[in-house]
Amino acid sequence: MTAFITGASSGLGYQLAKHLSTLGYDIIAIARRGDRLEKLAGEIETRLTPIVADLSVESECHRIFDTVRDSDIDIVINNAGFGLLGEFSKADLSREMQMIDVNCRAPHILTKLFLAKFLEENKGYILNVCSVGGFMPGPLLASYYATKAYLVSLTRAIHEEIRHSGKNVYIGCACPGPIDTEFNEVASGKAKIKSRPASWVAEYCVRKMLARKLTIIPGLEVKLSAIGAKLLPAKLMMRMTYKIQKKKL
Numbered sequence: 001m002t003a004f005i006t007g008a009s010s011g012l013g014y015q016l017a018k019h020l021s022t023l024g025y026d027i028i029a030i031a032r033r034g035d036r037l038e039k040l041a042g043e044i045e046t047r048l049t050p051i052v053a054d055l056s057v058e059s060e061c062h063r064i065f066d067t068v069r070d071s072d073i074d075i076v077i078n079n080a081g082f083g084l085l086g087e088f089s090k091a092d093l094s095r096e097m098q099m100i101d102v103n104c105r106a107p108h109i110l111t112k113l114f115l116a117k118f119l120e121e122n123k124g125y126i127l128n129v130c131s132v133g134g135f136m137p138g139p140l141l142a143s144y145y146a147t148k149a150y151l152v153s154l155t156r157a158i159h160e161e162i163r164h165s166g167k168n169v170y171i172g173c174a175c176p177g178p179i180d181t182e183f184n185e186v187a188s189g190k191a192k193i194k195s196r197p198a199s200w201v202a203e204y205c206v207r208k209m210l211a212r213k214l215t216i217i218p219g220l221e222v223k224l225s226a227i228g229a230k231l232l233p234a235k236l237m238m239r240m241t242y243k244i245q246k247k248k249l
């Protein structure tokens with residue numbers, strides 16, 4: 001059994017790899033920091049194949065797939081992603097474009113390529129790591145929330161298409177709230193808000209994925225904000241989100 005995981009060098013991806021390894025999966029781990037992937041290899045019992053790649057580069061997504069296309073892969077987790085805190089009018093445009101490439105373009109390409117393989121094989125799981133931010137606009141983290149909305153929408157639509165095909169292939173989206181990872185630091189956040197441990201979120205997401213749940217929301221507080229996004233007026237949600245994100249600045 002083999003699981004392919006992007007962004008496995010830290011945070012949630014690292015813990016997803018460790019947890020899947022305890023379930024007996026060999027791991028194919030993708031990230032830019034090869035030293036971190038080597039460290040992960042030393043911490044798990046199953047085999048780890050590291051692939052050092054920059055997912056913001058389109059040709060790298062194709063190169064990664066070509067490297068593993070003949071492998072017997074059971075699970076693909078598009079987990080790599082990052083955010084950028086601050087006002088939209090002041091945010092660095094090239095960093096935002098890189099974020100769109102990593103958070104949207106890379107999972108889009110990898111989902112398409114692996115989905116074709118899985119449909120042919122009539123098996124396989126694809127889990128796209130989105131965010132509860134994908135359900136609402138996110139002032140002060142605007143582009144990031146928008147990237148996650150893209151991925152939630154894409155994933156749900158593909159789920160319905162697969163259902164009609166009758167194939168034994170799963171796709172779903174994990175939509176966590178705050179997790180204790182390097183995310184905040186990478187997003188240039190100065191202060192942390194209350195977060196769930198990455199190991200807990202990883203175990204929860206894998207369990208629900210294997211149970212073939214379409215939308216995976218780890219934690220009661222996160223479920224409540226997802227419900228809030230559905231039921232409360234959009235303006236109220238945006239005001240609340242602004243306040244929460246402002247605390248991180």
Ligand SMILES: NC(=O)c1ccc[n+]([C@@H]2O[C@H](COP(=O)([O-])OP(=O)(O)OC[C@H]3O[C@@H](n4cnc5c(N)ncnc54)[C@H](OP(=O)(O)O)[C@@H]3O)[C@@H](O)[C@H]2O)c1
Pocket residue numbers: 006007008009010011012013030031032033034036053054055056079080081082083102129130131132175176177178179180181182183184186
């Ligand atoms: N932390 C949260 O509060 C939170 C909440 C909801 C959703 N999420 C989502 O969870 C996922 C994992 O994030 P995290 O919280 O675990 O953050 P993290 O600790 O910063 O991990 C991000 C991972 O993405 C990889 N990555 C970033 N840019 C990349 C690139 N250009 N090419 C290849 N890999 C790249 C990083 O690897 P390298 O730097 O080594 O390349 C790292 O392994 C993300 O999709 C994030 O949006 C996080």
